[in-house]
Amino acid sequence: MTAELVRGQNHPLSQARLEIRIAAGTPIVAAATLGDEHGQVHGVEWVVHPGAPTLPGLEVSRQAAADHRLAVDLGAVPEAVHRVHVLLALPASGGPVRFGAVAAPFVAVTGLDGTELAGYTITGLDAETAVVALELYRRQGAWKVRAVGQGYAGGLAELLTDQGLPQAQQLAHDIHEAVARGMARAVPMPPPLTADGDRPRQTTTPAPGADQGSSATQGAPGAVPPQPASPYGTQSTPAAGMPQPGHGSGPADSAAQPPTTGGPIDYSHPRRQNTAPPPPPPAAPPAPPGQPARPVAGDATGWSMEERLYNQVWGMFEDLARSTAAYRSAVDFADSRMEKELDAALADPRHRIGGQGDAAREAARAKHDQLVEQARAAYDRDLDQLRAESEVVEPALPAAYARWDNPVWHGYRVPFEVPMAVRLGDLHLPECPELRIPMLIRLPLERGLWIDSGAAGSLDGSFLDSHELHRLAMETAVALAARLVAVHPAGDYTLHVIDPAGSGAQSLAPLVWSGVLAAPPAVGAAGVADVLARLTQRVDLVQMAVRGGAADSLPPGLDTSEQLLIVNDFPHGFDDRAVTQLRYLADEGPSVGVHLMMVADREDASGYGPLLDPLWRSLMRLTPVPDDHLADPWVGHAWTYEPALVPPGSEVLPQVLNQVAEARTKYT
């Protein structure tokens, strides 16, 4: 039966062989002193401490720890000893400097089998750095334990002096020395998270820049990606992964070993060097005082540069959405307040004569202008920061996230891994049209894409004829499809095209010529039926295999890569059966890797009535010309979408597609 002791309380001990367990929230030093019947400690040889951890009947740990187990055999303690004091102290080097700053230590006296005989939580400590926790004492031939809890602000030296030890000062010093030696051997506690500075930031941190962003994500062709950034490279020698020899083989042995400085623990397999640990995020240079920190590309959380950039872009998107919400809300409020005040001024009969009414109106307008000005200033501050961030982020983006005019596309190599996301275009708000946020969508696509060739008018008021609009829509589709196939590893992404009337032939030319298509664009009703039937069958088979848990029983000829079906001129060439199959693909395809990209004008399919509404709703609508139909997920602003198009006259698209086709021939 456990006795929870309070300070000063005692408890009889029925056993002579005991264990004293100490639990504290932080590493502490445990020691014990032996005293005669008056409590007097006669010399350093009457003290067990980390530097001299054993005495007859007593043993303490050699180092500071959050948990201790002291072995005590009261039967083996010399006859002259009448009192055993168990001491706790905070280590002198590092860590908290007062017991008040740590969790209250708990000490328990247990039997050898672990049954707790008495427990005591040492509460009420503050500036103390050493404390007498327990006293074991002889009383009429039997041993008892008393909860003491006497703290000493002066530390071990004061505590030992109080126990009558003449060499207290020297001994306290020796104990701390021994603890420091022990600490140097031990795996250090992870450093507390501080703002900066304290963290061991490696000096080999790569300079953030365009070349790093591209090399980290684009995948170098060699088997071992260059890892100039690996901060753990020096640590992952085989020795670090092996147990240190001589550990626990006596203090002399350990002391002879040069103390190794504590570094971060390396969890990587010592011989698997080619899985590079994530490079550390680029460190932002210190900001000049009074100014916001200069933005850095990749300054977000993530395991890889790619993920960091993805998160950073989404962070910019959210920040812009929210800053704009703040600005619009302030301006709306200013407008409504001015209106109210103007109404009030008009309604007040006293204002009808003289200049008072004018003055009131003037004051209302001034208030309005002042608030709007303040809001604009705050908004401009945010925009400046985001603009600066955009300027560093945009060049650092990997190909999948980059605009077609980014130089990274000229250094394009077929990647070995599927990227996290792909850029479908740019988003901006009317308040700051020059600030473009990349619209990054996670891969694999969860929804099909619908490039609307029927948008009547563009934002700038210029009306394009339907033919021109359709050509632009097709170009958008080709640019997106080319991007999708280019950012996937060779052979992992297959393009199918349905172009029943051949009206998209001109736009599709880059895809056809380079040979990245699985087959020439399907024409006519028969072609449509054939492609749809094959893809539908594939979806069926894969779904069955997945649901049945029998992925290995798929027919050997089945192409398991992701498929993208581009449908031009819907519903031309589609019969009812084909329409049903298309809807099936749109619903069920994405989960098994069959994706849909429609280039269509909804009006053309109006003959089907509301039957197709679910299809249109299930697709993500994109426009070939800037159009403000996309809402952000936070506050729901209308964002203007602009597709990611290849700049006119640029040869980058054929170059990229040629490389893809070349890699595909090698692959197959």
Add this chain to the structure above:
Amino acid sequence: MTVNMTKGQAISLQKNDGGSLTAVRMGLGWQAAPRRGLFGSRTREVDLDASAVLFADKQPVDVVFFRHLVSDDGSVKHTGDNLVGGVGQGGDDESILVDLSRVPVHIDQIVFTVNSFTGQTFQEVQNAFCRLVDETNGDELARYTLAGGGAYTAQIMAKVHRTGAGWTMTALGTPANGRTFQDLMPAILPHL
């Protein structure tokens, strides 16, 4: 240095060195009071909810509460709903973070309220407190203890309002009744 505030007391949110605060956190902590009686171990869970209402010239503009965790402008963030309160003592069970430098210019008051969503009165709540923490360094600026729980289900805790270029916090501590902040609006308005 913590200021223990009493009802109606106002403190200015200036740092000791004179600089104004940039980010503060309003923390709310509570425990369900153990019920006496035969099945005393059957403590009933109490779901208190912290909300912040943003006012521009006495017009509510935005509300941050468990169904709208971030104000539209992003300056006020709720860390999430806690349905049962603290098992231990002293910690914040719900927090609302306010980035004072990013609060839109027209917002001049932010009122913090606590409601008992499950309908228990504050008689059944122990150790309820509301505190204001300087988020940049973790210092507690002010603590307001919900003294003596009474037979009401909501409390208007405190408000933070603009004074000159800085912000001031005023402890309100007005009892009210209601399930969510909407029910409290009539009770809040006199304090603006």
